[in-house]
Amino acid sequence: MKKQIKNKKTKVTAAVREKPKAQPVKSKPAEVKQLICLLGDEQLVKEYSAALQEKGIAVQELQNLASLKNSVKKITAAFELTLTANEQKKKNLLALSEALPANVPIISCAVTETILSQSHLLKHPERFIGIAAFPTLFANPLVELAPSLHTSKEIADNVKALFDSLKKETAMVQDSVGMVMPRILCQIINEALFTSQNDVASPNDIDEAMKHGANYPHGPIAWGEMIGFANVVAVLDALYNNHHEERYRVAPLLRQMAIAGVFWRTKE
Amino acid sequence: MAISIGIVGAGTMGAGIAHIAALNKFTVSLYDINDEVIRRSVEKINFEMKRSVDKNKISDDDMKQALTRIKKRTNINDLDTCDIIFEAVLEDIKVKKDLFKKLDQIAHHTAILATNTSTLSVTSIAAATKKPERVVGMHFFNPVHEIQLVEIVKGERTSDETMKSAAAIAEQLGKKAVQTKDTPGYIVNRVSHPFYNEALKILGENATTLEEIDRIVKKSGGFKMGPFELMDLTGNDVSLSVAESIYEQMYHDPRFQPSRIQKQMVEAGMFGKKNKLGFYNYEEK
Numbered sequence: 001m002k003k004q005i006k007n008k009k010t011k012v013t014a015a016v017r018e019k020p021k022a023q024p025v026k027s028k029p030a031e032v033k034q035l036i037c038l039l040g041d042e043q044l045v046k047e048y049s050a051a052l053q054e055k056g057i058a059v060q061e062l063q064n065l066a067s068l069k070n071s072v073k074k075i076t077a078a079f080e081l082t083l084t085a086n087e088q089k090k091k092n093l094l095a096l097s098e099a100l101p102a103n104v105p106i107i108s109c110a111v112t113e114t115i116l117s118q119s120h121l122l123k124h125p126e127r128f129i130g131i132a133a134f135p136t137l138f139a140n141p142l143v144e145l146a147p148s149l150h151t152s153k154e155i156a157d158n159v160k161a162l163f164d165s166l167k168k169e170t171a172m173v174q175d176s177v178g179m180v181m182p183r184i185l186c187q188i189i190n191e192a193l194f195t196s197q198n199d200v201a202s203p204n205d206i207d208e209a210m211k212h213g214a215n216y217p218h219g220p221i222a223w224g225e226m227i228g229f230a231n232v233v234a235v236l237d238a239l240y241n242n243h244h245e246e247r248y249r250v251a252p253l254l255r256q257m258a259i260a261g262v263f264w265r266t267k268e
Numbered sequence: 269m270a271i272s273i274g275i276v277g278a279g280t281m282g283a284g285i286a287h288i289a290a291l292n293k294f295t296v297s298l299y300d301i302n303d304e305v306i307r308r309s310v311e312k313i314n315f316e317m318k319r320s321v322d323k324n325k326i327s328d329d330d331m332k333q334a335l336t337r338i339k340k341r342t343n344i345n346d347l348d349t350c351d352i353i354f355e356a357v358l359e360d361i362k363v364k365k366d367l368f369k370k371l372d373q374i375a376h377h378t379a380i381l382a383t384n385t386s387t388l389s390v391t392s393i394a395a396a397t398k399k400p401e402r403v404v405g406m407h408f409f410n411p412v413h414e415i416q417l418v419e420i421v422k423g424e425r426t427s428d429e430t431m432k433s434a435a436a437i438a439e440q441l442g443k444k445a446v447q448t449k450d451t452p453g454y455i456v457n458r459v460s461h462p463f464y465n466e467a468l469k470i471l472g473e474n475a476t477t478l479e480e481i482d483r484i485v486k487k488s489g490g491f492k493m494g495p496f497e498l499m500d501l502t503g504n505d506v507s508l509s510v511a512e513s514i515y516e517q518m519y520h521d522p523r524f525q526p527s528r529i530q531k532q533m534v535e536a537g538m539f540g541k542k543n544k545l546g547f548y549n550y551e552e553k
């Protein structure tokens with residue numbers, strides 16, 4: 001079992017400004033042989049699996065919950081990467097919490113549902129922590145984490161140390177739907193689709209305008225396509241249900257594209 | 269035949285357009301109601317071009333040639349031979365309408381009249397003239413010589429031919445042209461609205477600090493700058509007035525509701541970088 005060096009008084013429940021690699025947190029975890037188990041959305045599992053393996057960390061992509069039994073003793077952390085809060089995600093989290101020892105952190109995508117409501121009724125809710133797992137973002141140098149009101153400081157430190165060892169910065173934010181980056185990004189994509197739906201400009205010109213006029217890394221509509229329009233809609237619907245505010249209303253065109261799974265293009 | 273360009277209003281944007289036009293071999297007639305502004309504007313262009321020479325982006329000769337192409341005009345009637353006139357005066361509908369009425373009389377009958385307005389209706393400015401089909405929005409971004417984009421804005425009565433010519437001229441100015449209808453915020457200011465507004469909302473919910481939001485947006489999202497850094501750079505006063513104008517013109521569509529936090533920054537006089545205090549403090553050495 002790993003003991004983390006405690007840093008004095010970091011509140012886990014509040015968003016804490018962290019310096020990238022200030023503390024000498026880890027030395028132990030490097031010696032422990034990591035085995036990280038991943039399950040959930042195929043796209044996210046792929047992105048996480050590739051990035052972890054690239055850093056030399058052993059991963060196990062769980063195809064089904066039955067295969068969890070074989071490796072349970074060796075797993076050092078688990079990622080549940082289902083974006084939409086659905087029945088399967090519930091089953092996955094339940095199975096993980098039943099099978100894994102209490103000190104193994106369970107890091108769950110908490111973009112469409114808070115980590116608190118995901119874990120509140122499960123065994124050892126203190127070992128759950130939320131992550132802003134969202135397609136296309138894991139290639140970037142920072143991950144957003146959200147501890148719930150139950151998350152222990154030890155688990156939060158442990159997970160932070162795991163990302164330190166991957167040379168990734170972490171940001172601890174409040175446990176709220178959308179977290180920070182997925183929330184802002186989905187709102188941008190939604191407005192781009194409203195703009196397209198209102199026939200203000202062609203999808204291509206909207207993307208070009210945002211890249212060349214505002215320095216965006218991708219055009220928002222193309223970015224939405226990379227993320228998967230259904231994923232964007234899932235986040236916006238969750239925001240709408242949490243806030244009951246008109247500003248999160250999904251552009252009808254975006255919802256249609258999410259259902260059809262295709263990129264709508266105007267007559268050129 | 270070389271296209272000749274007229275510019276009315278030699279402030280930030282007028283000077284920027286004159287700069288790129290002269291470098292791209294257009295002759296430029298630069299006019300402002302204030303003669304002193306024209307003089308300062310040419311000085312500023314001179315300074316900016318020198319910097320480009322120092323950075324080896326243009327040659328000394330390019331600069332000399334370009335500067336000879338800029339004619340200072342103190343009489344607006346001297347813009348009568350221009351093929352296109354760019355308007356870059358202050359953002360006030362009455363001033364712009366009066367100006368377009370006048371330009372309509374003095375400009376050549378085939379000339380294009382292009383407004384650089386960010387938030388006003390191109391359609392309404394065009395309606396002040398007898399040839400609304402020749403009026404178009406050409407929305408450049410500050411700093412003009414660095415930002416690639418121009419939004420070509422089609423007013424209700426702007427002709428397709430005018431749209432085509434405007435896009436062609438933008439490209440000859442070395443810009444990337446996109447076409448947009450005359451709706452509040454056009455493309456860039458509208459689509460980037462949630463970039464700022466959602467960040468402000470998250471801050472208002474105290475989900476994390478503004479420094480953290482900027483760090484996350486840059487390092488998790490891959491954006492060059494964070495929303496709060498950018499609001500400070502643009503100026504919270506400018507940024508709020510754009511947001512308020514879009515909100516008004518959208519008949520209070522809740523998606524565009526401006527943020528109380530930003531309003532308070534403006535009320536406090538915390539405009540951003542330009543007065544050394546905004547979301548961040550720029551005072552410390």
Ligand SMILES: NC(=O)c1ccc[n+]([C@@H]2O[C@H](COP(=O)([O-])OP(=O)(O)OC[C@H]3O[C@@H](n4cnc5c(N)ncnc54)[C@H](O)[C@@H]3O)[C@@H](O)[C@H]2O)c1
Pocket residue numbers: 276277278279280281282299300301302305355356357358359360363367384385386387407408409410
């Ligand atoms: N500054 C920006 O970031 C930016 C970006 C895009 C568009 N714009 C738009 O460009 C226009 C100009 O903005 P700016 O920042 O260059 O303003 P500015 O204040 O720097 O310059 C405006 C100039 O217009 C002159 N002027 C005023 N009334 C005039 C008249 N009747 N005839 C001739 N000259 C007159 C003033 O003397 C002043 O020099 C505005 O419509 C603004 O919304 C500005």
